[in-house]
Amino acid sequence: MVPVRTNRAPLSHLIAAAAMLSAAAGLAGCGGGGGGNPAGGGTKDTPGGTPPVVSGSLFVPNYRSELIAARQWDKAVITVGFVPPTADSRGAVRNVAPLVQEAISLWNSKIGQNITYQLVSGADADVVIRWVPAGELPAEAIGRTLVTFRNDDQVLIGADVRIEQSLSDSFQVQVLAHELGHALGIEGHSAVTADLMSSRAHLPTVVTSRDQNTVLLAYSAAAPVPGRAVHGLDRASTSTATSSVLH
Numbered sequence: 001m002v003p004v005r006t007n008r009a010p011l012s013h014l015i016a017a018a019a020m021l022s023a024a025a026g027l028a029g030c031g032g033g034g035g036g037n038p039a040g041g042g043t044k045d046t047p048g049g050t051p052p053v054v055s056g057s058l059f060v061p062n063y064r065s066e067l068i069a070a071r072q073w074d075k076a077v078i079t080v081g082f083v084p085p086t087a088d089s090r091g092a093v094r095n096v097a098p099l100v101q102e103a104i105s106l107w108n109s110k111i112g113q114n115i116t117y118q119l120v121s122g123a124d125a126d127v128v129i130r131w132v133p134a135g136e137l138p139a140e141a142i143g144r145t146l147v148t149f150r151n152d153d154q155v156l157i158g159a160d161v162r163i164e165q166s167l168s169d170s171f172q173v174q175v176l177a178h179e180l181g182h183a184l185g186i187e188g189h190s191a192v193t194a195d196l197m198s199s200r201a202h203l204p205t206v207v208t209s210r211d212q213n214t215v216l217l218a219y220s221a222a223a224p225v226p227g228r229a230v231h232g233l234d235r236a237s238t239s240t241a242t243s244s245v246l247h
Contacts, residue, residue, distance in 0.1 A: 132163070
């Protein structure tokens with residue numbers, strides 16, 4: 001068996017301004033609309049998002065050209081499970097299920113006709129989320145996604161997401177939604193700060209039409225056929241995404 005090769009590529013540096021940990025701010029990059037028109041035409045984003053606009057085989061506007069890679073899952077339904085955070089000093093365990101479901105719903109409402117996230121019980125899932133103390137993440141990070149993909153065809157076979165457990169609920173949803181974007185196969189970031197997959201984010205958390213179109217493009221003509229035989233699992237690579245705090 002060929003050894004697993006691990007690539008530690010920093011896919012995500014989602015920034016949260018420490019001075020902005022209030023209802024008005026968030027990580028830095030997630031927010032309402034605003035993609036603008038790409039060269040050659042397209043549509044302008046709106047706060048509520050817009051339906052994908054197809055030009056030939058392209059979904060526009062999108063930021064595919066700005067990414068390092070856009071991988072895909074070899075299935076139409078991606079299961080998401082989580083390990084609940086540990087009890088706090090008072091013995092209370094935070095109810096994170098609604099936060100995970102909210103982040104999932106943000107993506108499903110935009111891409112559900114092509115690929116769907118499904119929340120399941122336990123950690124036996126395609127994407128597994130865990131909450132950890134800040135000290136267990138890379139320096140200054142508030143979130144991290146590790147995706148595993150097959151070397152031969154770049155198809156995703158697993159994703160591990162870690163979230164800093166002390167974040168507020170609104171920040172939890174922000175980071176979860178951003179990291180679930182990486183778990184869909186987005187390696188890299190949008191240069192437009194309004195996009196969810198920008199390296200800078202803010203509240204409210206919105207999947208913009210540029211986020212939507214970028215994923216739909218990745219899962220369109222180039223998508224592998226769902227249900228095809230799984231192969232090459234002994235030759236897998238991993239990539240890491242981290243979400244960082246700005247001092």
